[in-house]
Amino acid sequence: MRIPVLIPFKPGNPKTRLSHVMTRNERELFAGAMLADVIKAVEQGGFKPILLSTEPFAYNTVQVRVSTDGLNEAIDTAMSGFAGPAAIIMADCALVTPSSVTRLCQTKAMMGIVPGKGGGTNAIFMQTGNRFKAHYYGQSYRKHCAYAEESGITCEVIDSFRLHIDIDEEEDLVEVFLHNSGEAKRLLQYLGFDLMTTNGRVGIQRNQNNNE
Amino acid sequence: MRIPVLIPFKPGNPKTRLSHVMTRNERELFAGAMLADVIKAVEQGGFKPILLSTEPFAYNTVQVRVSTDGLNEAIDTAMSGFAGPAAIIMADCALVTPSSVTRLCQTKAMMGIVPGKGGGTNAIFMQTGNRFKAHYYGQSYRKHCAYAEESGITCEVIDSFRLHIDIDEEEDLVEVFLHNSGEAKRLLQYLGFDLMTTNGRVGIQRNQNNNE
Numbered sequence: 001m002r003i004p005v006l007i008p009f010k011p012g013n014p015k016t017r018l019s020h021v022m023t024r025n026e027r028e029l030f031a032g033a034m035l036a037d038v039i040k041a042v043e044q045g046g047f048k049p050i051l052l053s054t055e056p057f058a059y060n061t062v063q064v065r066v067s068t069d070g071l072n073e074a075i076d077t078a079m080s081g082f083a084g085p086a087a088i089i090m091a092d093c094a095l096v097t098p099s100s101v102t103r104l105c106q107t108k109a110m111m112g113i114v115p116g117k118g119g120g121t122n123a124i125f126m127q128t129g130n131r132f133k134a135h136y137y138g139q140s141y142r143k144h145c146a147y148a149e150e151s152g153i154t155c156e157v158i159d160s161f162r163l164h165i166d167i168d169e170e171e172d173l174v175e176v177f178l179h180n181s182g183e184a185k186r187l188l189q190y191l192g193f194d195l196m197t198t199n200g201r202v203g204i205q206r207n208q209n210n211n212e
Numbered sequence: 213m214r215i216p217v218l219i220p221f222k223p224g225n226p227k228t229r230l231s232h233v234m235t236r237n238e239r240e241l242f243a244g245a246m247l248a249d250v251i252k253a254v255e256q257g258g259f260k261p262i263l264l265s266t267e268p269f270a271y272n273t274v275q276v277r278v279s280t281d282g283l284n285e286a287i288d289t290a291m292s293g294f295a296g297p298a299a300i301i302m303a304d305c306a307l308v309t310p311s312s313v314t315r316l317c318q319t320k321a322m323m324g325i326v327p328g329k330g331g332g333t334n335a336i337f338m339q340t341g342n343r344f345k346a347h348y349y350g351q352s353y354r355k356h357c358a359y360a361e362e363s364g365i366t367c368e369v370i371d372s373f374r375l376h377i378d379i380d381e382e383e384d385l386v387e388v389f390l391h392n393s394g395e396a397k398r399l400l401q402y403l404g405f406d407l408m409t410t411n412g413r414v415g416i417q418r419n420q421n422n423n424e
Contacts, residue, residue: 097371099371100371103371114373115373115390117387118383118386118387118413118414119386119390119409119414138409138412138414139407139409141390142390157391159309159311159312159371159372159373159374160371160372160373161326161327161371161372161373161375161376161377162371163373164373164376164377165373165376171330174330174331175330178327179327179369195331195351197331197350197351200350201330202350202351
């Protein structure tokens with residue numbers, strides 16, 4: 001039995017903080033490319049991806065559950081069905097690898113957590129899925145740690161930059177170029193993005209001619 | 213014999229990208245506090261910190277080597293003296309823990325590397341210190357990986373957010389509040405900084421009255 005890994009995903013108008021560098025259509029393609037990379041890493045790690053989508057969506061043979069509830073409610077509903085181990089990984093963790101998922105799910109603690117940049121929660125593992133209660137948004141990392149402590153759930157912070165970095169802002173695209181070798185990087189290249197170095201600082205440039 | 217860990221450090225006018233939220237004196241205190249946390253993690257991991265400073269500096273009983281050379285030259289000179297294992301960790305990796313240093317130095321590859329945000333290099337481990345050649349600045353992560361490949365040096369990327377996050381910008385101070393429990397966090401609190409959440413996004417605020 002493969003351990004289920006929930007991947008919450010919003011197909012429509014995602015990644016709005018990239019609006020100044022990508023059209024809506026491009027952002028939807030990019031979010032889908034990152035999702036494909038996350039799904040692939042989860043599958044190659046030997047886990048079972050389950051998409052938790054805000055609207056109907058199909059991706060190969062991956063199981064999709066559609067929920068129009070809020071993120072916390074949708075996750076709680078899905079996790080309540082797992083009496084054994086289960087995990088949650090965000091769909092924009094484009095740097096994830098099979099071994100980072102494996103490290104998350106091999107924790108000896110009752111809960112494993114990887115904080116995101118700025119206080120969010122990018123990945124959760126629970127030995128007993130239905131003991132989880134989602135507290136996403138805001139300082140969710142602290143809320144999840146506090147929930148574990150109040151509930152007598154031992155918790156280990158998994159030290160992984162591949163699960164710590166989620167792709168939200170233009171500067172994060174640099175990390176995709178450096179540490180992703182899948183669909184997300186290929187799409188950025190197709191759209192004409194590339195790395196540039198100015199005064200020793202690395203950034204992103206876009207060659208509009210590449211995408212005519 | 214403890215494995216030596218070089219910690220390059222610039223005491224004067226450091227962290228200029230924090231100038232809009234800290235005076236020069238405060239930045240010097242903050243850089244010193246982060247350095248203290250890095251030194252402590254290195255020592256608690258069972259390694260031997262060696263400060264590589266741009267000017268005379270004393271920190272407890274830690275060995276200090278002063279070099280007015282550029283960073284690459286100073287590191288190459290120091291590493292050339294190590295025929296066995298040696299490491300380099302940047303002084304602003306304020307989230308580092310003994311176990312993240314240990315994971316770096318336990319790689320089976322000939323070289324271990326932890327990329328920094330934006331293409332830098334935050335940590336290096338070499339089984340044979342004097343085979344290293346420093347290529348800091350710009351896209352140093354790619355340069356170091358390319359150097360290893362050209363030189364027949366096997367290289368493993370160590371997946372650690374604690375070594376991946378260096379503290380350069382205001383937004384990085386959030387990570388110090390969340391994941392540092394030492395001198396750096398204490399100093400920020402002393403200076404009146406605190407976390408704040410606005411519209412679900414976590415940032416930093418400063419209460420000027422706290423530091424009269």
